[in-house]
Amino acid sequence: MDAKSLLQERRELFENVFELQHNNRTLTASNNSYWSIFDAGYTNVEEALYDYDKLFHVQDDFFERYQFDAHMNPKCFQTMRLVQEIDFGRTVTTKNKDSIVVLDANYMNQDEYPSLRNDRDGFYWSEILKRKSEEKLTVGQVKAIGRRMMEMGAYSSRVTSALKDRHGQLVQWKYGNTMPFETIISWLRGMKHTSLDMRQKKGELKETLDVLFEKDCMPLLHAAAAYQGDDCIAALGIPMMGYSVLNRKQFEELYWPYLKRSIDFCVEKNVKIFFYCEAEMLRFSEYFRNIPKGTAILQLENDNIFEVRKALPNMALAGGMPVDMLYNGTKEECEDYAKKLISEIGDGFVLTQDKMLCTRTDAKRENLLAVNEIARTYNG
Amino acid sequence: MEDKKKAELWTNEEIEALGTMTDDALLDYSYPEGFFKMANSLDFLPDTTTRVQFLKGLLGVMATAL
Numbered sequence: 001m002d003a004k005s006l007l008q009e010r011r012e013l014f015e016n017v018f019e020l021q022h023n024n025r026t027l028t029a030s031n032n033s034y035w036s037i038f039d040a041g042y043t044n045v046e047e048a049l050y051d052y053d054k055l056f057h058v059q060d061d062f063f064e065r066y067q068f069d070a071h072m073n074p075k076c077f078q079t080m081r082l083v084q085e086i087d088f089g090r091t092v093t094t095k096n097k098d099s100i101v102v103l104d105a106n107y108m109n110q111d112e113y114p115s116l117r118n119d120r121d122g123f124y125w126s127e128i129l130k131r132k133s134e135e136k137l138t139v140g141q142v143k144a145i146g147r148r149m150m151e152m153g154a155y156s157s158r159v160t161s162a163l164k165d166r167h168g169q170l171v172q173w174k175y176g177n178t179m180p181f182e183t184i185i186s187w188l189r190g191m192k193h194t195s196l197d198m199r200q201k202k203g204e205l206k207e208t209l210d211v212l213f214e215k216d217c218m219p220l221l222h223a224a225a226a227y228q229g230d231d232c233i234a235a236l237g238i239p240m241m242g243y244s245v246l247n248r249k250q251f252e253e254l255y256w257p258y259l260k261r262s263i264d265f266c267v268e269k270n271v272k273i274f275f276y277c278e279a280e281m282l283r284f285s286e287y288f289r290n291i292p293k294g295t296a297i298l299q300l301e302n303d304n305i306f307e308v309r310k311a312l313p314n315m316a317l318a319g320g321m322p323v324d325m326l327y328n329g330t331k332e333e334c335e336d337y338a339k340k341l342i343s344e345i346g347d348g349f350v351l352t353q354d355k356m357l358c359t360r361t362d363a364k365r366e367n368l369l370a371v372n373e374i375a376r377t378y379n380g
Numbered sequence: 381m382e383d384k385k386k387a388e389l390w391t392n393e394e395i396e397a398l399g400t401m402t403d404d405a406l407l408d409y410s411y412p413e414g415f416f417k418m419a420n421s422l423d424f425l426p427d428t429t430t431r432v433q434f435l436k437g438l439l440g441v442m443a444t445a446l
Contacts, residue, residue, distance in 0.1 A: 079441065079445050079446060082441070082442075082446060083442075083446055088442070088446060089442075089446035090446070091446060119385075119386075119411075121387065121411070121415075121436060121439060122385070122387070122411035122412065122415075124439050124440070124442075124443040125409060125411045125412075125414070125415045125439060126409050126410065126411045126414075127409075128443045129407070129409065129439070129442060129443065130407075130409055132442070132443070132446070136406045136407060137406070137407045138403065138404060138405060138406055138407065139401045139402065139403050139404075139405045139406075139407060139418060139421050140403030140404060142407060142418055142438075143403065143421065143422060143423075143424070145438065145442065146422055146424070146434065146435070146438055147424060149434075149437075149438055149441065150424075183444070187443070187444040187445075
């Protein structure tokens with residue numbers, strides 16, 4: 001089958017997944033962060049991350065080898081090269097260059113919420129940039145970062161084209177709509193200081209989240225509603241990360257209002273949603289119970305997927321295959337577990353890894369190949 | 381004067397009049413003047429509108445994704 005036909009077939013099968021209808025095979029998706037670099041034979045991640053041509057071939061070979069139907073992160077960890085030669089930001093490689101660490105960093109003071117919501121670009125330029133670099137940046141350094149961003153754009157287009165036109169595989173979403181709380185906890189204040197703000201400055205925090213939702217989220221929602229492309233599982237993605245530190249009351253005040261508005265918008269405009277839930281979402285599952293069937297796929301991480309299936313019969317699920325088993329288990333153990341998932345989760349299921357594949361010890365090639373073969377051939 | 385703090389109120393001619401900076405100069409963190417001088421210095425891009433839009437995107441990436 002040629003790539004165009006494959007793409008069309010996959011889109012139709014994913015439509016069935018959304019509707020929880022039966023397919024004659026189980027769809028797969030990769031949840032790869034940068035494991036593909038080790039799979040390609042590199043021992044030092046920077047060798048590939050700092051060379052977009054090498055990184056393209058890493059990903060292109062990955063697409064070909066495993067024949068996933070779709071990918072959570074087809075472009076790999078592409079932003080690190082932007083600041084390759086300067087000490088900037090919170091993402092670093094470890095001493096052995098065999099893993100990437102994203103630090104929990106605080107770049108914003110507690111009294112700066114008004115600056116963020118009133119003039120975000122000005123605040124980023126005047127305050128955040130210098131706090132993220134060890135030394136003052138020069139004009140030449142920023143120009144170099146700008147040139148690399150253009151290279152990154154070219155790399156990104158190359159990957160997107162290869163994925164669609166050569167492999168007939170899909171990307172998980174077109175527009176990633178992070179909730180405004182993520183901007184605060186993940187990018188500006190960090191976990192510790194956001195926790196303090198929730199107790200000491202909740203009014204300021206809430207007011208800022210309202211503004212960020214209008215400025216950042218609403219344009220993405222409208223863009224997703226207008227999207228007519230054919231290369232994604234869903235027009236809109238909602239990556240959920242920082243919600244996991246919230247208790248129910250905090251979730252209801254600081255996360256759910258924006259999530260609900262996003263969901264309601266998508267239901268009204270018939271926009272498909274792909275939720276990417278890090279950590280455990282089961283304790284919040286009741287909030288998702290009224291989402292109409294056919295609207296969303298929910299990618300899980302640490303949750304027991306069998307429990308989530310019972311709690312949310314209205315939603316398609318993705319996930320399930322334990323990364324630990326993919327590395328430490330035998331091929332037969334992986335095959336048996338994949339069969340159990342396919343049989344017990346039933347219709348409306350995408351077989352993916354239960355955590356992002358990152359380090360070398362997150363999967364073995366033979367196990368991943370075996371699991372994908374089961375998905376193609378085993379029908380419960 | 382207050383209006384000049386709002387980047388969107390500047391015309392391309394006003395932005396261009398701020399001039400460029402040499403590669404070895406330290407970044408001017410004033411906003412929007414320093415921002416516009418940096419944009420003017422992006423000589424690998426064709427015109428002021430493109431330079432300002434590109435720098436805005438770059439700023440967003442640098443302030444969040446990195």
